[in-house]
Amino acid sequence: MSELSDKLAYARGLFEGMNLKADSPECRLIQALLDALQSASGELDELRKAHEDLSEYVDVLDDDISELESEIYGDFDEDDDGEDDDDADEDDEDEEDDEEDDDDDVEYGDDLDDDCDCDCGHEHCDHEHGQVMLDKALLERDCPNCGHKIGITLRMLCHRDQPIVCPNCGCKFIAADADE
Secondary structure (H helix, E strand, C coil), X not given: CCHHHHHHHHHXXXXXXXXXXXXXXXXXXXXXXXXXXHHHHHHHHHHHHHHHHHHHHHHHHHHHHHHHHHHHHCCXXXXXXXXXXXXXXXXXXXXXXXXXXXXXXXXXXXXXXXXXXXXXXXXXXXCHHHHHHHHCEEEEEECCCCCXXXXXXXXXXXXXXXXXXXXXXXXXXXXXXXXX
């Protein structure tokens, strides 16, 4: 029994000890107030129980999501990227060259979500594994002009309206057109 229920029981006992006439306006008013408070107390207890049930359910879902993240991404350690720090300068130069090439191919509008690294307007995990998933080729399509095989990434699919540029012939096409 909740503290509110205990206090209501005490108040009801005090009311019954007042020896008021059952048909007096004061008695009817106090009885109506106690009944309303008793009803509110019952509903509050039900809400408290529902909240506890939902809280347990959310905890179970959180555990399930954490388990799925571990299965999909593995145990991710931000400090351990699998590369030697000595090779970092060479990798940075290669990445800068790749970024310059990418900037020529696709420009994204400023109206998209600023928090999203891929500018698709959705929220994504900001760990490095999220970037790897965005840039990993999921599909392979032939260029409609020269037939060169092009890897289609999740980033490209997020920007279906942005043209993909064939590295072989320079032909531009939309990712959705590649399915046809």
